[in-house]
Amino acid sequence: MATWSFSTSLRARLVVFVGLLVVALAAPLLVLLPAKMDGLSQRWADRRLIGIARLQAARAWIALDTDDQVEAEALLRNLGSAHGVLWAALLRPDGSPLARWNDPPGDLVPFHPGEERVEHQGGAIVVRVPVRGRTEQNGTLALAFDPAELRARPRETLLWMTTGAGLALLIGIAAAYLIGTIVARPLRQATDVAERIASGDFTASNDLQTSRRDEAGALARAFESMLARLYEQQLVLARKNAQLGEQLAELRRTQEQLVVADRRVSVGRLAAGVAHEVNNPLAYVRANLEFIASSLTPLVQPRAAGDEPGGREDSLERVKQALAEACQGADRIRQIVHGLKSFSRDDDGRRERLHVTTPLEAAIAMAAGEIRQRARLVRLFGETPPVDASEVRLAQVFLNLLINAADALPEGASDRHTVTASTRTGTDGSAVVEVQDTGSGIAPENREKLFQAFFTTKPAGVGTGLGLSISQGIVRALGGRIEVESEVGRGSTFRVILPPAPETAVPAEKPAAPPARGCGTTSLLVVDDEALVGKAFERALGSEFRVVTATSASSALARLATDRFQHVLCDLAMPDMSGPMFHAELKRRWPAIADRVIFMTGGAFTPAIQSFAATWTGALLQKPVDMDHLRRLIAPEA
Ligand SMILES: Nc1ncnc2c1ncn2[C@@H]1O[C@H](COP(=O)(O)OP(=O)(O)OP(=O)(O)O)[C@@H](O)[C@H]1O
Ligand SMILES: [Mg+2]
CATH class of the missing domain: 3.30.450.20 (PAS domain)
Known part of the structure; x- marks a missing residue:
């Protein structure tokens, strides 16, 4: 055209x-x-x-x-x-x-x-x-x-x-038309070639009439040499593009590594505090267990003649109390270990629908030891909409803010200072998390530089100046923003505002469970190479469900061949046949039960197990397993 x-x-x-x-x-x-x-x-x-x-x-x-x-x-x-x-x-x-x-006229006068x-x-x-x-x-x-x-x-x-x-006019026009055609033809050819080359067909240059001895030939030759140079330039450009792509990928990898490195630095810095945090509940778990053991000794012995009536009931009540406290302590340890595990994990920023309180609690569990030296920690958790985010990365953001808050406070005056972690729903429906401290505040000249990489006012070895810059990168990637309010001498407030997760479809109905053989109660097969783990599940859930244990995947398969279970709870990492291999076998033999497997993990991942866990869409529980959560997963629907 x-x-x-x-x-x-x-x-x-x-x-x-x-x-x-x-x-x-x-x-x-x-x-x-x-x-x-x-x-x-x-x-x-x-x-x-x-x-x-x-x-x-x-x-x-x-x-x-x-x-x-x-x-x-x-x-x-x-x-x-x-x-x-x-x-x-x-x-x-x-x-x-x-x-x-x-008859000439009459007035003819002679000359x-x-x-x-x-x-x-x-x-x-x-x-x-x-x-x-x-x-x-x-x-x-x-x-x-x-x-x-x-x-x-x-x-x-x-x-x-x-x-x-x-x-002459007609001949002139015809001649002009003819000349126009003759002149236009090589130009049209060159245009055709240019268009084909523009669409990527470099072989088009073969159609140029370079052998002609006239101006059209000269034009074609000039065009050809221009194309040759263009082709060379294109090759150079393609090479440069590839290099640029590699460099960009490298940069992205470095950025990712920086995010993980920052998390590890935080974990490293907090290690002592976390150890202390674990030791505290561990101390009272152990004390309570010792107490229970010593209290149980007289209780299991036959009643002596002089025993006070009702003394046995009192002792049992105290044992129950001690057990509850030990459970609480174990829960706290579980939370801290969960936080630690999350923080040292190389995640790829995978996003899920979650409530901001989950990563906030993980961050608080990590930073609690650090804050306790300087301030009272106040939690003001209001309702928030779910967000679509990576739990690990959000926890990293909140941990940065909590450590910054702790750093802004003097040591040894914890009774006069507070660090408040609060959550609420913003007026626009967003999820808002605030970390507020009553510390030093930020000098006006520093406010502009807060989010710049490597800006720090802390001594070398304490701060790298990357915390806020990385946090801002994480929050922005989630479509949110960080706001700061500060008054020198009175404290600062860092506000993380995140968009709510989009409404999700109602989850599809679970496939119907195969009918349980034997009694009408829900049946659960627990597969874990650690026999004590299976026993613990049996003890905890045995009164409500039919619980059978197996210490290897192969013995579980043998059991499944003769018995029917509605649920299978299986460890991911086992020595003879791993969880993923067990699942593949189940899928081959009994696909209905394969869909209802619940995996659990202590976190010792091999690459194969890691990639399986990344794509696993069913339930994946962290050890130690929260029994209430497990009960909810396997309880028959009302
Ligand atoms: N709550 C706060 N109160 C006072 N100053 C703060 C507060 N939060 C951040 N700052 C200031 O902002 C600077 C940059 O913070 P950022 O978290 O980016 O780096 P850092 O804490 O110095 O080092 P890193 O987090 O890498 O260990 C801090 O050095 C500090 O001066
Ligand atoms: Mg910091």
Whole structure:
């Protein structure tokens, strides 16, 4: 299309140009020439008429000399039949007419001898010439001619000229069209080639007519060498692009590593505090267990005669209390270990629907030891919408803010300072998390630089200045933002605002469970190479569900061949056959039960198990397993 309009326009332009040129040259000729020719033809006609008149005058002198009227009239009659003469008169030297033909006007005045004259009189051209006789006296021959006869000649000439100009115009246009076509063809070819090359077909350059010896050939050769250079440049560009892509990927990898490294630095820094945090609940778990053990000893012994009535019930009540506290302590340890595990994990920022309190609690569990030295930690958790985020990365953000808050507080004045972690729903429906401290505040000149990488006011070895910059990167990637309010000497508030997770579809209904064999209660097969783990599940859930244990995947498969279970709870990492291998076998043999497997993990991942866990869409529980959560997963729906 482009080619057509290009060549057309070139050709059309040439045609128009040549047409205009011909018209410009011909028009003045056609306008001026008739006027010019009129004058020319006039003189030419005058001379011609005078010539005719002279010729006749030469024949008329005898009649004049002899005053022979008959002869004179015969002469005029002859004259009148030729040359387009309208009337004629031969006058004597005294002006009296000797002879008249065809009724000439009466006022014919003779001329002075020797005078010739041409005049327009009453629509005719009247020519008078002297007729010289033998006497000294001259007569006059007056002849009137029809001007229409005379004008016919120049008109004819003009017609020829106009036709010639018209022809010249047509020939000019045809020539211009032809030249346009000849000139446009190599250009069109070059355009075609350029277009094909633009669409990536470099073989198109073979169609260039470089062997031609004219300008078109020179153009094609120039075009060809330009293409060769273009091709080279394109190769260079492609190489550079590939390098750039690699560098970009490298940069992204580095950024990812930086995020993980920052998390590890935090974990490293907090290690002592975390150890302390674990040791605290561990201390009372252990104390309580010791107490339980010592309390149980007299209880299991046969009652002695002097025992107080009701003493046994009291002791049992205290044992129950101690057990509850030990459970609480174990829960706290579980939470801390979960936090630690999350923080040292190399996640790829995978996002899930979660409540901000989950990563916030993980971060608080990690930072609690650090904060306790300097402030009282206050939790103000309000309702928040779920967000679509990576739990690990959000926890990293909150941990950075909590450690910054702790760093802004002096040590040893924990009774006068608070660090408040709060959550709420923003007016626009977003999830808002605030970390507020009553510390030093931020100097106005530093506020602009807070989020710059490597900006720190902390001594070397304490801060790298990456915490807020990385946190901002994480929050922005989730579509959120961080706001800061601070007053020097009074404290700071860091506010993380995250968009709510989009509404998700109602989860599909679970496939119907295969009917349990035997009793009507829910049945669970626990597969774990650690026999004590299976036993613990049996003890904890045995009163509510039918619990069977297996210490290897192969023994579990053997059991499944003879018995039916609604749920299988299986460890991911086992020595003989791993969880993923067990699942593959289940899928092959009993696909219905394969869909209902619940995996659990202590976190010791091999790469194969890691990649399985990353794609596993079913339930995956962390050890130690939260029994209530497990109960909810396997309890039959009401
Ligand atoms: N709550 C706060 N109160 C006072 N100053 C703060 C607070 N949070 C951050 N800052 C200031 O912002 C600076 C940058 O914080 P950022 O978390 O980016 O780095 P850092 O804490 O110095 O080092 P890193 O987090 O890498 O260990 C801090 O050095 C500190 O001066
Ligand atoms: Mg920091």
